Amino acid sequence: MSNKYAYIKTAAELDRALRDVSHEQKQLAKDLDRDVRHLRQNYSPSGLYHRYTSFVSWSGIALGLVRGLKRVIRGK
Secondary structure, X not given: OOOOOOOOOOHHHHHHHXXXXXXXXXXXXXXXXXXXXXXXXXXXXXXXXXXXXXXOOHHHHHHHHHHHHHHHHHHO
């Protein structure tokens, strides 16, 4: 594993390397913030509701209720 800062010999090179590290840290912080917001959105109650209700057939449920009510009404 090589040390990418081994080339530093002058104060100008050190300043440049420090700016690069600072820029990388800021970019990583932005990426982490974006990922956290994405996770919060996807795992919020409304996010989970929307994710899992797509598997539910609301028309099928309504039709089953109507059929069940018809059976109850005919039985009486």
